[in-house]
Amino acid sequence: MSKTQLPGIIKKAKDKLQANWVQQQFDAVGMRRDLIKTDELTKQSGDFLNQFLAGVESGNMVDIKSPAWAPALEFLNTISRQRERMGFSPSETAQFVFSLKEPLFAQLRTDLKGSPDELIEEMNSATALLDKLGLYVTEVFQSAREDVIKRQQEEMLELSTPVVKMWDGIVALPLIGTLDSARTSVVMESLLQRIVETGSEIAIIDITGVPTVDTLVAQHLLKTVAAARLMGADCIISGIRPQIAQTMVHLAIDLSAVTTKASLAEALKVALQRTGHRVVRDVDVK
């Protein structure tokens, strides 16, 4: 393959290219003028063009993972993440790179008018290169989105398993939402950890917020109870709704080894009794 003429061509007509490119981006159908300002886009375009030029000058037109392209990728990475936050769609973000094609090809056509073979070769390699960079932008965009989803999932997991201290020696775990294996292990770990930290002898697991209980969920619950017992804490399961009680019996789930109460209040009463507390109502207070 003959040595590419791209660097020379880009260098010579850089300002013109940049102006055309910015114009191109603003003229594109569906350009989000509301999200980005002209001078910001001009600056980004100029910066990228410089890094693109540096990459092309390295002579490596095939592998964008090579060190010569690192600054360009880094820049695209920043832009992609930034636009993801600003509310651009993936295609609008990728458009940033793809829209460079038209002005660049126009320039190539002018400069290589006399030699169609070279023109085609340069256009091919430039297309392949810009496609790769464009796909990279989409990839980064996607991974930025995935990061957000992952973080939210983790936050939800954390939020949904608070272990609260009810009294000296009594902790409660109000469960909300469906219990699956992943959640159960988080729940189990945080409950056991809190039992150690607070030195609690009694743990109340309240399942008022658990929509359905099937054999798997029941098994997870029983495992948690067994683990707490091994550490020396007793578990009380509370908040079993009538339908769930029916389901449990129909599924032949044996909860006879566990204390169960209909409501959290009942469970707390039992827990207080077992730890030697007594709640007395003052008759004078209405």
Next chain:
Amino acid sequence: MQDRIPILHMGSCLLVTIQVDMHDRLALQLQDDLTERISSTGAKGVLIDISSLEMVDSFIGRVLGNISSMARVLDAKTVVVGMQPAVAITLVELGLSLVGVSTALNVEKGMKLLANA
């Protein structure tokens, strides 16, 4: 003779503190020593503190269960105290919930449990 786990005699109770990683031979040695001591001292209670134990396998779990059953035969009550959360989870996942073994959060509570028995 290689290292063994010391057994302390306190009143009518035997106190065992496991502070090293349990390997199979050590566990069996403990089982031997403990049954020997229960019968020689006539102890009524055995307290096993495993708060420093960070890893268990199914064998150690079973030995713990066995020790407790053997002690019961020799008329002594066993309390296992201070199990770490990770150890508890492991034992449950292994299907060893040590049915019949009393447990307590710490030595103090375990001693109270033995005194009440």
